[in-house]
Amino acid sequence: MDTNNKLGRILMVEDDPKDVELTLTALEEYNLANEVVVTRDGEEALNYLYHRGEFKTRPDGDPAVILLDLKLPKVDGLEVLKQLKSDGKLRMIPVVVLTSSKEEKDMVASYKLGVNAYVVKPVDFHEFVNAIKELGVFWAIINEPPPGSLRK
Amino acid sequence: MAGSNVQVRLAHSPVLRYCLAVASIGTALGLALVSHRFNFHNVEVPLFLFAVAISAWYAGSGPAAVAVALAILLFDYFFTEPRYTFYVTAGDLPYFAVFAGFALLVAWFSAVRRRVERELRQASNRLEAEVAERTRQAGLLDQLNQELKRRSGELEAANKELESFAYSVSHDLRAPLRHMAGYSELLQKRASSSLDEKSNRYISMILDSAKRMGNLIDDLLTFSRIGRAETQKTLISLTQIVKEALSEVRQETEGRNILWKISALPDFYADRSMLRLVLVNLLSNAIKFTRMRPQAQIEIGCTDGNGENLIVYVRDNGVGFDMKYANKLFGVFQRLHQSEAFEGTGIGLATVQRIIHRHGGRVWAEGAVDEGAAFYFSVPNPQGQPWTQTTN
Numbered sequence: 001m002d003t004n005n006k007l008g009r010i011l012m013v014e015d016d017p018k019d020v021e022l023t024l025t026a027l028e029e030y031n032l033a034n035e036v037v038v039t040r041d042g043e044e045a046l047n048y049l050y051h052r053g054e055f056k057t058r059p060d061g062d063p064a065v066i067l068l069d070l071k072l073p074k075v076d077g078l079e080v081l082k083q084l085k086s087d088g089k090l091r092m093i094p095v096v097v098l099t100s101s102k103e104e105k106d107m108v109a110s111y112k113l114g115v116n117a118y119v120v121k122p123v124d125f126h127e128f129v130n131a132i133k134e135l136g137v138f139w140a141i142i143n144e145p146p147p148g149s150l151r152k
Numbered sequence: 153m154a155g156s157n158v159q160v161r162l163a164h165s166p167v168l169r170y171c172l173a174v175a176s177i178g179t180a181l182g183l184a185l186v187s188h189r190f191n192f193h194n195v196e197v198p199l200f201l202f203a204v205a206i207s208a209w210y211a212g213s214g215p216a217a218v219a220v221a222l223a224i225l226l227f228d229y230f231f232t233e234p235r236y237t238f239y240v241t242a243g244d245l246p247y248f249a250v251f252a253g254f255a256l257l258v259a260w261f262s263a264v265r266r267r268v269e270r271e272l273r274q275a276s277n278r279l280e281a282e283v284a285e286r287t288r289q290a291g292l293l294d295q296l297n298q299e300l301k302r303r304s305g306e307l308e309a310a311n312k313e314l315e316s317f318a319y320s321v322s323h324d325l326r327a328p329l330r331h332m333a334g335y336s337e338l339l340q341k342r343a344s345s346s347l348d349e350k351s352n353r354y355i356s357m358i359l360d361s362a363k364r365m366g367n368l369i370d371d372l373l374t375f376s377r378i379g380r381a382e383t384q385k386t387l388i389s390l391t392q393i394v395k396e397a398l399s400e401v402r403q404e405t406e407g408r409n410i411l412w413k414i415s416a417l418p419d420f421y422a423d424r425s426m427l428r429l430v431l432v433n434l435l436s437n438a439i440k441f442t443r444m445r446p447q448a449q450i451e452i453g454c455t456d457g458n459g460e461n462l463i464v465y466v467r468d469n470g471v472g473f474d475m476k477y478a479n480k481l482f483g484v485f486q487r488l489h490q491s492e493a494f495e496g497t498g499i500g501l502a503t504v505q506r507i508i509h510r511h512g513g514r515v516w517a518e519g520a521v522d523e524g525a526a527f528y529f530s531v532p533n534p535q536g537q538p539w540t541q542t543t544n
Contacts, residue, residue, distance in 0.1 A: 018331040025338065071323055100326040102373065103318075123330050123366035125337040125359075 008064020008140040010036045013045040013080065014098075015072050019121070023067075026132035032140060037063065042075025046083060049090055062093050062146075065139035070099040070106055078109055085114040092146035094139060166214075173207035173215035177222045185230065196231050197251065204255045208262030216259035224252055311380065318376045325369055333362035364497075371499040374429070375484065378506050383423040385511075390417035390464065393424070394452055397431035404439045413451040418462055420531060426507045433500040434466040434527050440494055441470035441525065449524075461513065462533050467526040472519040481517050504529070 010032070014020050020038055027033040039045040047053040049062070066084070070077035077097065084090045094116040099106065102120050110118050119135060122128045139145075180203035184196035200223035208216035229236060232244055240248065336358045344352055394414060435450070442448035451467040473481070473488050480486045482505040487498040505515045508529045519525030 016327060018335070019327065022331065022334045099323070100330070101323045102370075103323075121326070121330060123326060123333055124363060125330075125334040128330060128334060 008035070008143075008145050009061070010136065010140055011045065011048060011063035011066045012036055012038045013040075013042065013066065013072065013077065014038065014069045015040050016069075019069075022125075022128065023132050026129040027136050029129070030133050030136060032133075032136040035140070041073040042077065042080040045080055046075065049084070049093075062090070064094070064143070064145040065135075066093055066095045067098045067135065068095055070097060070101055070110075078106075078113065081110060081113045081115060094143065094145065096135060096139065098135070169211035169215045170218060172211045173219040174222065176203040176206045177219050177226065179203065180223070181226050181230065188231075196227060200227060200251075201255060201258055205258045205262055208259040209266065212266070213259065213263045216263065220252065220255040220259060223255060224248060227251065314376070315380060318373060318380075321369060321373065326366070329362055329366055329369070333359055333366075336362065368497045368499070371497045371503070375499050375503050375506065378426065378429075378503060378510070381426075383426060383510055385421045385423055387419055388422050388424050388427060389419045390427075390454070393428050393431055394435075396428055397435050400428075400432050401436050401439060404436060408439070408443075408448060409446065410439065410442070410448040410450060413449065413453075415451075415453040417452070417454050417464070420462055420533060422511055422531060423507075426510070430504050430507050430529065431466075433504050437500060437527070438466055438468040438470065438525075440496070441472075441489075442468050443494075444471070445469060460533060461530040463528055463530045465526050465528045467524065469524040472521050472523045472525045473517075474521050475519065478517055478519075482515060501527075 010027075012020065012023065014023065024033050024036060024038075027036060037048065039048055044054075045066070045068075048055045048058070051058060068077045068080060072080070077099070081095060081097070084093065084095060091114070095114075096117040096119060097106075097110045097115050098119050098121060100121050107118050117135075119131055122131055177200065180196075180199040184199050187193075187195045204216060204219045204223055207219035225238070228238055228240055228248070232240070232247075336355055340352070340355045340359070344355075347355075391414075394417060398412075435452075438450045439448075442450065449469040451465075453465055453467075455463045455465075471489070477488050480488065482501045484502040485498040486502075487496065501515075504527075508515045508531070511531050513529055513531040515527070515529045517525060517527045
């Protein structure tokens with residue numbers, strides 16, 4: 001399968017630079033890193049999605065998937081999720097919560113808000129790489145994103 | 153008779169009470185004499201009876217008796233022929249007897265009436281005292297309730313704090329750990345060929361430690377969650393739970409030769425997921441500590457206890473332990489074996505104990521070095537009925 005033709009863009013919302021680098025490294029192994037947009041907090045992510053602030057002039061098109069951390073500065077992950085899922089247009093974008101938290105209340109809260117998947121970041125690096133890889137492959141390649149998503 | 157609502161009070165001093173009797177008879181005599189002077193006759197008897205009644209009413213039975221005696225004497229002296237003597241003709245005797253009887257009757261009625269009234273008053277006083285006592289107790293209860301509410305609020309706050317602590321352990325400790333493991337692995341990948349054997353060993357030690365700490369955090373979180381979670385008891389089939397636990401530890405039995413002996417197991421009320429955790433921990437231990445046996449044997453069974461408890465045991469033929477350390481088995485982070493020999497965090501049995509305690513049961517163990525170990529837990533059997541067997 002020639003995956004390059006139909007790569008979806010991935011919006012990553014993650015405040016920890018070390019996690020960003022690890023995730024990008026994991027995605028790189030499968031040539032998925034080029035189409036990743038990294039935002040460092042909830043506000044920046046919303047700015048990206050709404051074409052606001054520093055993303056005012058970005059090209060049109062929504063990401064094929066949003067990888068969302070829960071613990072974020074300014075606007076936290078659940079708040080971002082809440083805003084997205086209550087927006088008539090943005091609610092179609094698949095959102096995957098990618099977090100360190102195994103706490104049931106986070107999981108329940110995320111699913112109640114309509115999250116599409118909930119992934120706990122594994123401590124073990126192999127498992128982490130596998131999880132990221134599978135997420136990337138599934139959401140950016142296998143899954144058919146909603147109309148309006150950006151594809152290469 | 154006087155209106156029933158009138159509060160009648162006896163004069164306290166006896167002298168006053170007798171004076172009252174004499175005075176009322178005196179007044180009656182005075183009124184009778186005045187009436188006679190104005191030629192009103194036959195008023196003396198009712199007047200004396202009235203005075204007797206007043207004496208009985210206000211002064212009690214003693215003064216009333218004196219009043220009756222005085223009334224008879226005075227009636228005899230002033231109003232019966234021959235007047236102004238105490239002489240009584242035989243014909244007048246029945247008249248006096250009737251008068252005396254009637255006067256005594258009036259006195260008796262008044263006395264009874266007084267007594268009833270007094271008892272009523274006492275009863276009402278007792279009632280009042282009781283109401284006051286009840287009110288005081290209610291106040292006390294209210295105070296205790298307030299105190300309880302305050303304490304439970306404090307506990308709730310402490311629990312919340314613990315919860316947020318566990319949350320931050322779960323989230324914030326895991327992230328740096330993942331980075332340590334991740335970047336060590338990346339380093340290993342990039343540099344392993346150019347590093348000497350020792351350096352490579354150091355890197356794998358870092359990786360091992362990170363992994364071990366990850367397991368520790370997970371186990372500690374499970375342990376703390378059990379303290380916080382509510383137990384939801386349903387009727388569970390232990391046979392089913394054992395089956396589930398076995399499939400959960402299946403991976404650890406790979407390449408092993410284990411003879412399982414599972415007897416008929418009961419159904420009882422317990423928290424399903426917690427009890428599964430108990431069995432997973434016990435079975436995983438049994439599998440781990442029988443590792444060096446070419447033929448491992450693990451037995452799961454149940455005895456009826458003393459009728460009030462069900463006792464479940466997991467017995468193995470593994471390395472066992474010295475009974476003098478039996479009390480250390482269930483402590484957090486307590487391990488009886490060196491970590492090179494048997495991996496583990498030392499939290500499993502502490503978790504087992506916590507779960508069983510939350511079910512109102514207890515845990516204990518028997519064993520001997522190199523002769524295997526048996527772990528027991530009891531759960532209360534509230535029905536006290538012999539347990540229902542499910543065939544295996």
